[in-house]
Every structure is written in C-alpha cells, then in structure tokens.
Amino acid sequence: MPHLGDATRGRILFGGDYNPEQWPEETWHEDVRLMKDAGVNSVTLGVFSWARLEPEPGAREFGWLDRLMDLMHDNGIGVVLATPTSSPPPWLGRLYPETLPRDADGRIEWWGGRQHFSHSSTVYRHHAAAITEALAARYGGHPALTMWHINNEYCTFDYGDEAAVAFRRWLRTKYGTLDALNSAWGTAFWSQGYDTWDGVLPPRHAHYLNNPTQVLDFRRFTSDMLLECCTAERDIVRRHTPHLPVTTNFMPLWVGQDGWRWSEEEDLVSVDLYPDPRDPLGAQSAALVQDLTRSQAHGGPWMLMEQAAGPVNWRGVNHPKPRGLNRLWSLQAVARGADAVCYFQWRQSRQGAEKFHSGMLSHAGERGRTFQEVKRLGAELARIGAQVTGSRIRSDIAILHDWDAWWAGAQDGRPSAEVDYPDVLRAWHRALWESHRTTDLAHPEHDLSAYALVVVPQLYLLTDAAIDNLLAYVRAGGTLVSGFLTGIADEDDRVRPGGMDPRLRELFGIATLHEWWPLETGETAECEGFRGTLWSEEIELEGDGVDEVIPYKGGELDGLPAVLRKGRSWYVSTLPEPDALRDLLARVATDAGVRPVLAGLPRGVEAVRRGEVLFLLNHGREPVAVGIPGAHRDLLTDTTVEGEIVLGRYGAAVLRP
Numbered sequence: 001m002p003h004l005g006d007a008t009r010g011r012i013l014f015g016g017d018y019n020p021e022q023w024p025e026e027t028w029h030e031d032v033r034l035m036k037d038a039g040v041n042s043v044t045l046g047v048f049s050w051a052r053l054e055p056e057p058g059a060r061e062f063g064w065l066d067r068l069m070d071l072m073h074d075n076g077i078g079v080v081l082a083t084p085t086s087s088p089p090p091w092l093g094r095l096y097p098e099t100l101p102r103d104a105d106g107r108i109e110w111w112g113g114r115q116h117f118s119h120s121s122t123v124y125r126h127h128a129a130a131i132t133e134a135l136a137a138r139y140g141g142h143p144a145l146t147m148w149h150i151n152n153e154y155c156t157f158d159y160g161d162e163a164a165v166a167f168r169r170w171l172r173t174k175y176g177t178l179d180a181l182n183s184a185w186g187t188a189f190w191s192q193g194y195d196t197w198d199g200v201l202p203p204r205h206a207h208y209l210n211n212p213t214q215v216l217d218f219r220r221f222t223s224d225m226l227l228e229c230c231t232a233e234r235d236i237v238r239r240h241t242p243h244l245p246v247t248t249n250f251m252p253l254w255v256g257q258d259g260w261r262w263s264e265e266e267d268l269v270s271v272d273l274y275p276d277p278r279d280p281l282g283a284q285s286a287a288l289v290q291d292l293t294r295s296q297a298h299g300g301p302w303m304l305m306e307q308a309a310g311p312v313n314w315r316g317v318n319h320p321k322p323r324g325l326n327r328l329w330s331l332q333a334v335a336r337g338a339d340a341v342c343y344f345q346w347r348q349s350r351q352g353a354e355k356f357h358s359g360m361l362s363h364a365g366e367r368g369r370t371f372q373e374v375k376r377l378g379a380e381l382a383r384i385g386a387q388v389t390g391s392r393i394r395s396d397i398a399i400l401h402d403w404d405a406w407w408a409g410a411q412d413g414r415p416s417a418e419v420d421y422p423d424v425l426r427a428w429h430r431a432l433w434e435s436h437r438t439t440d441l442a443h444p445e446h447d448l449s450a451y452a453l454v455v456v457p458q459l460y461l462l463t464d465a466a467i468d469n470l471l472a473y474v475r476a477g478g479t480l481v482s483g484f485l486t487g488i489a490d491e492d493d494r495v496r497p498g499g500m501d502p503r504l505r506e507l508f509g510i511a512t513l514h515e516w517w518p519l520e521t522g523e524t525a526e527c528e529g530f531r532g533t534l535w536s537e538e539i540e541l542e543g544d545g546v547d548e549v550i551p552y553k554g555g556e557l558d559g560l561p562a563v564l565r566k567g568r569s570w571y572v573s574t575l576p577e578p579d580a581l582r583d584l585l586a587r588v589a590t591d592a593g594v595r596p597v598l599a600g601l602p603r604g605v606e607a608v609r610r611g612e613v614l615f616l617l618n619h620g621r622e623p624v625a626v627g628i629p630g631a632h633r634d635l636l637t638d639t640t641v642e643g644e645i646v647l648g649r650y651g652a653a654v655l656r657p
Contacts, residue, residue: 016343039378051089073144102160140240263296272306290336301339310358324650335615391611409460416518428457436596509566532574618647
C-alpha cells in the first residue's frame with residue numbers, strides 16, 4: 001500500500017494549499033521564486049477549483065492547471081492534487097436543487113459558501129465522480145503528482161428527503177426489522193413505535209427532546225455517508241494511480257466523523273490544526289490532536305495538512321502568532337510524528353471570506369515577518385528531515401477515545417450539560433503531557449497489550465466487546481485508570497443494569513452507584529488532598545475488596561470514595577483539579593513502570609523522543625536552562641551540547657546522541 005514515505009523520500013514535506021486561480025498568471029512565477037526561497041517542496045492544488053475546472057455542466061477547462069502542474073514540476077515542487085468536490089459550482093445547486101443539504105429545521109444550505117452538498121444525493125455523487133475521473137485521467141501520469149487529496153474537511157450534515165431515504169436504507173441494513181429498530185431505539189417511551197419504515201426520519205426539529213438513539217444512529221449514518229463519498233473518489237484515483245497515496249484532511253478532534261473508521265480507509269492520515277495563540281494550553285491541545293492523528297496512522301508518520309502561519313479569521317478576536325510560535329508549533333508536530341508540515345495557504349487572499357486568514361506569504365509580502373519566519377522554518381526542516389522522517393514514537397500509555405461514546409454522551413437531557421467530552425479528554429491528556437509522558441490514543445476495542453497503562457477519561461458508551469477487552473487487559477497485568485461516567489450505556493444507549501456495567505463495578509470494587517452528583521460551574525468537591533470539579537458520585541464499596549480509597553471531605557458525600565483502587569484498577573469519580581490529576585496519574589504511571597521522557601524539566605518545556613532524536617520545546621516566553629544526559633548534537637544549529645542547553649523564548653532543540 002502506498003504511504004507518506006513515497007512522497008517525502010527522506011524529506012519533510014513543506015508547503016501548503018496553493019490557490020493560484022485567485023491571481024493573474026504573471027503572479028505564478030513570482031510565487032515559484034518565493035516558494036523556492038522558502039524551501040517549499042510541496043503544494044496542494046485544486047481544493048476549491050471546481051467552478052474553474054467545470055464552469056458549466058460537462059465543460060472542462062484544464063489548460064490553466066496543465067500550465068501550473070508543469071510549472072511546479074519544472075521547479076522541483078511536488079503537487080498534492082485535490083478533488084474539488086467540497087465546493088460545488090453554483091450551477092450544480094441551481095440546476096439540481098436536490099444536491100443542496102437541509103438542516104434540522106428544513107432550511108436549505110445554499111451555494112455561496114462551501115460544503116454545500118448533500119452526501120446522499122445521487123446527482124451530487126455522479127458529478128463528483130465525473131470531475132474526479134477527469135482529473136485522474138488527465139494528471140495521473142504527470143511527473144509533478146505526488147499524492148491525492150480527496151475533498152476537504154468533510155463535515156456536512158443533511159436532514160433532507162434524499163438523506164431520509166438513505167437513512168432508512170442504512171437502518172434496514174443495520175437492524176433488519178422494525179421490531180429490532182423499535183427495541184434498539186426504545187420507542188416504547190413517549191409512544192414512538194414505528195409501524196412502517198416510511199415513518200422513520202432523520203432527527204429533525206422536534207417540539208421537545210429527540211430520541212437519543214435516533215440521534216446517535218444519525219451521527220453514525222452521517223459519518224458513513226460522508227465516508228462513502230470519500231471512498232468513491234478514492235477508488236477512482238487509485239484505479240489510475242495505484243502507486244500514489246491518498247488522503248483526506250480531518251479537522252482537529254472533529255465530532256462529525258468516526259475517525260477510527262475513516263483512517264482505515266486512507267493511505268496516510270492528515271489533519272488541520274489551528275490552536276489559539278492566546279490559549280495558554282494551545283500547545284497541549286495541539287499535542288492531543290497530534291497524538292490522536294499519529295495513533296490513527298498506527299504509529300506511523302502523518303501529515304499536518306493545514307495550519308496558520310499567523311492569525312485565522314473565524315475566532316471572535318483573531319490574534320497573530322508571536323514571533324517564534326509558528327516555528328515552535330511546527331516543530332512540535334514533527335516531534336509527535338508528522339513528516340509533512342503544511343499550511344492554509346501559500347499566498348494570503350485579497351478577496352473572499354478568508355482574506356483575513358493568514359498565508360505563508362502574507363499581505364506584507366516577502367519582507368514581512370511571517371514570510372521571513374516561514375523561510376527560516378523551511379531551512380530548518382530541510383536540515384533535520386533526513387534524521388527524523390519515517391521514525392516512530394514509543395508510548396507505554398494509551399488514552400481511550402471513541403466517537404460513539406462522544407456522540408451518545410453529548411445527548412440532550414443528560415445529567416449535566418457542563419460535562420463536555422472533549423474538555424474531559426483534554427484534561428486527562430494534559431495531566432500526562434505535563435508529566436512528560438507521551439501517549440497514544442486507542443479505541444476501546446483495540447489490542448491494548450503493548451501498553452503498561454491504559455487511561456479512560458470518560459467513555460459513557462461501551463460495547464460488550466470493549467468491556468471484555470478492558471477486563472482482559474487488567475487480567476493480563478495491565479494497569480487501568482478510569483474516569484467518571486464510563487460504562488454507563490450499551491451500544492444502543494441503553495443504561496446498563498445498576499447505572500454502570502456490573503463487570504466494571506466489580507473490577508473497581510463498587511457495590512452500588514447510588515447517585516450522580518454533578519457540580520455547577522465553579523463548584524468544587526473537597527477530597528482528601530485535593531479538590532474535585534465538574535462531577536462527583538455517591539458510591540458504596542463492596543466489602544473489603546478495595547485496596548485504597550481517597551474520600552470526599554464534607555458535604556453530602558463526606559467519607560465516601562472519590563478515588564478508589566482495586567488491584568491494578570483505579571476509578572476516579574470526579575475531575576481532580578489539574579495539578580492533582582497530574583500528580584495522581586504520574587504516581588500511577590510510575591508504579592506501572594512508565595517514566596517521563598526526561599526528568600526535572602522546567603514548567604512549560606515539552607520533551608518528546610522520536611526514534612533516536614530528542615525534541616525539547618519551550619512553550620514559555622522566557623529562556624530556560626534544561627539539563628540533558630550526556631553529549632548531543634543539536635540538528636537545528638549543528639552544534640554539540642553537553643549537560644545543559646538553554647532554550648530561548650519559544651525556543652527548540654532537536655538533539656541526537
């Protein structure tokens with residue numbers, strides 16, 4: 001199977017989306033001059049070019065793209081060629097209104113933006129396949145072509161009539177009979193029983209709460225329909241170029257796709273990543289997404305398809321990146337497994353909805369700070385590429401994550417709207433990140449035998465297979481730590497007997513889970529040695545089977561267990577404040593034999609070991625001294641350092657023994 005290494009050939013790919021159709025042709029040659037000056041070796045073409053390539057139904061205008069492909073090849077720049085199907089031309093929606101998606105209130109999403117397509121529309125799929133076929137046939141043999149990029153940031157939901165037909169078809173395949181559907185959806189509640197398939201609809205706007213399992217299945221269906229669109233285009237380009245890798249770019253920790261299923265259909269995994277430069281935890285949020293993307297790639301190299309060289313345009317206030325932060329976060333991606341560092345976009349647009357979104361070449365031009373920093377980064381990536389590309393990161397810790405559990409737990413009518421799955425996941429990852437222990441992410445049904453420690457921040461929904469997998473992992477000698485609201489429901493969002501699966505209660509030493517006690521914003525639960533946030537639980541223990549208890553102190557839960565351990569299994573019934581959670585997980589990790597990448601690091605310094613190379617990243621605004629064992633060569637400066645290295649503001653070192 002083709003992979004990223006087929007495109008990198010020992011280099012880190014460096015470049016970004018290039019949208020030259022926005023510019024007069026004489027600008028293209030200036031772009032190439034500056035790309036070469038910046039060390040750009042890869043550009044993505046055609047992401048939003050459908051209207052230019054097919055200005056009216058059946059027409060094909062490839063001359064401009066022919067010249068671009070030749071220009072890139074003549075200058076040694078590889079092309080990631082995109083299928084332009086994320087933004088259909090206005091004529092498609094005008095002539096075929098059934099291709100336009102509808103929201104839950106029945107409103108049409110018109111052309112004029114992007115992603116305005118119904119994933120279930122046969123007409124859309126026909127036209128998407130046709131333009132993909134034409135591109136693959138024309139450029140499959142072009143020497144500039146290095147890989148394919150399918151669509152862009154799949155994210156469209158559709159509640160319209162054609163989607164309803166497809167939803168019913170999907171449900172019939174899943175359940176077979178209406179009786180099975182009625183049982184899975186619990187339609188005996190609120191008189192929702194279906195007597196005909198034609199009565200089953202997407203979860204459109206309702207007077208009160210929608211059926212939660214209907215909503216869950218609709219999320220699964222939407223992910224599957226978008227994946228069908230993606231794989232249909234993938235199969236077309238693969239038929240023409242079986243030797244070239246194919247990808248589509250995920251949004252970071254995006255709720256709309258089952259990323260585990262999707263990544264199995266890609267030759268390489270790519271992601272778009274836009275942490276907020278004003279967020280003090282921006283680097284940790286980025287690290288979580290990078291660890292997830294690497295894990296989706298089975299530990300292999302992955303592609304940072306998009307990031308911003310400066311400000312974005314879609315936050316309430318869009319701050320630029322301080323001097324050095326673009327470099328630091330790019331090196332962080334490489335440290336955590338990326339073999340490609342790319343941007344949206346090359347040249348900042350002068351028109352359109354994203355003209356205030358930065359580019360590698362900003363409105364300030366080649367003398368601007370942004371371009372000068374990009375140029376420096378390009379030179380450094382070229383310097384270290386041969387030392388890191390293709391290498392892997394070893395992790396002895398897995399954090400479990402599942403889109404089904406996220407979807408089910410986010411339903412309306414849950415015990416606390418303050419509990420946000422991504423926030424809980426980030427909090428647990430942060431605790432391990434701050435203790436300098438690199439983590440993978442894994443699905444709860446994955447093989448966990450390679451890990452000394454498995455962490456479950458929160459998995460509201462767990463299948464029987466997942467629960468059996470966790471039990472087998474502990475029986476085989478693994479250490480398990482679970483957060484609250486885990487194992488509450490089965491795959492149909494049916495609450496397990498006793499409010500938590502009995503097998504898990506036995507594993508943790510819980511006799512009865514009497515009540516959930518969610519906390520208000522800003523409210524805390526006092527515990528022995530720390531304070532809990534967000535959540536607490538009224539738990540009764542089973543006899544003398546529990547080995548360790550940290551109790552709640554005061555209030556309704558006084559003396560009851562906040563944290564408990566039975567053998568190698570820990571249960572944490574609240575969300576400890578950040579330092580307390582970090583210290584707890586560091587203790588458990590140490591007991592499980594998992595040591596930090598590097599001990600004694602100053603606060604704000606991140607250490608990641610990729611293959612034989614040690615990355616040190618200072619996320620602080622002040623210089624820091626970092627002790628290092630033995631002598632190393634800093635690949636960024638080509639100097640030898642021994643015993644200690646000073647990292648400047650937003651500084652980095654890439655060290656090889």
